[in-house]
Amino acid sequence: MRVLVKPAQYLALAAYIVFLGFPLLWLVSASFKSSAELNSLTVNLIPQDWRWENFSEALERQGLVRSAANSIVVALVSTALVILIALPAAYALARFRGLLRTVGTGWILVSQVFPVILIILPLFLILRTIGLTDSLVGLTLVHATYTLPFALWMLQGYVTAIPTELEEAGAMDGAGRTRVLREIVFPLLMPGIVATAMFSFVSSWNEFFFALVLLQSPDNYTLPITLKMFIGGEGKVALGPLAAGSVLAAIPSIVFFSFMQKKLTGGLLSGAVKG
């Protein structure tokens, strides 16, 4: 019985690896296949002839590059907004305890379970009144608002990790408040800011629902919307370039998560779960 435990565990682990990894592998493989091969009944994981052209075709395809550019702009600006707004608030939440903190963390929790559908209806009407539907400005504001709570939560965790003694020591040595913040807190906080910014960027880059509701003209589409539009008329669509475009669209998130892997499994989450 005992001897069987390890092999059984490895068998289970292998099953997980196949379940989690195979779809990814298949997508990557499809991105190198010709249409003929993708539609043929003989199914192979390894492409028979590697078609790198799928990637150039995906990029040449009308709208893909433009919508990728839109996505980048929206993600960058909303990230900048989020960091600018969240940084002081995170500092306040971490350093000044009491009612403020209770309300703040309560709101962060509630915002995680917000019924978006109920918000998007009036939000759409409001944004239309001020002419911000079908506009990247409107989408940027909405993305920033919806990333803010979690970004705030991440950042205040990083602030909490900086010992207050360091600030006190700085103050003792005669440094003013701004100087303490600029020369002691800020440098120590930099890795946390980078991580939060990356999270915010990826959230916006991946976001689909608000973009679907708010954007109407193809010139304004973000990448997820353009990809969705490609599969509208199945059959006619070239699956190879679609797969290639999808692979490209997934790159920022995968870069972020391989970068964050250690932090996510270790520090950040365990800190949050400790309660």
Place this chain on the structure above:
Amino acid sequence: MTATSLTRPASTGGGRGRRPGRSGARSMGGVGRAKRREAIALVVPSLLPVLLLSVAPLLVGVLLAFTDARLVRRPEYEVVGLENFQRLLDNGFFWDSFRIGMVWAVSVTVLQLLAGMGLALLLNADLRLQGLTRVLALIPWAMPPVVVAIMWRMIYSPNAGPLNAALGGLGLPDDINWLADFSTALPAVVVVGVWVGMPQTTVTLLAGLQQIPGELNEAASVDGANAWRRFTAVTLPSLRPIVTSITSLNFIWNFNSFSLVYVLTEGGPGGKTMLPMLFTYLEAFKNRNIGYAAAMGVVLVVVVVLLLSAYLWSQFRAEKER
């Protein structure tokens, strides 16, 4: 994100979020008036966009539910009281969609928990290949929901998909149109839901597992407890608070899920995967009945809050009895 992936990650789609906890009540002693004012000044800028873009819309959304507002250029609407809700009671399609949403949310949440627990236990054991598995377990979490959906459409493809090919290789029926067949569509999207949501559950449970002191398990071993007994007597009780919170959050996220299924099936075939959020979205933006859709939203939120309170209450009672 997710707000959908923002959620949801992609949210949407995509979700992320942890249980905020108190990291040691380090009292600041008497926080001076000046300090408090400073704190408020620091927080206000983050409150403004939130008030404008989420709290205010939420309130307006509830009010909309009592009007006959339509999504047209010059919206003129009247307050109609409870009319929308009365209509909703008789709307069989809405309740069908509600039932599908429940089946989807419960099955995805339960499978996420079981699969995530299994993987977390494996990752906590002393095995090789853990680095690879950890990376694999994080990627689905981070991918854009649209890409996930496109990928799984390829897997499920009736003619050239690897799933049917594998089934054919085993001598099983290999002509199933997974996402278009009435009987397989919902289970097929549930599997994708589990694929996307399992990683976060795994990571959270793993973090909990790593906090259980090794001595507890050793002591149980010495007392002659086998692996299963150790799991039920030591591991599970220690994880209980984490399981409760991750289950509640997963349930809400899954019930509010939109992007993934929208791109996979658009609610088809024949409404078999019409999650409530899709139904409400179509009512608002295709049928343009925004007041009626808001009433649906209100009903959905109220039901979810009630269910969740019941669940949390039962967990709380169980915790107290121990």
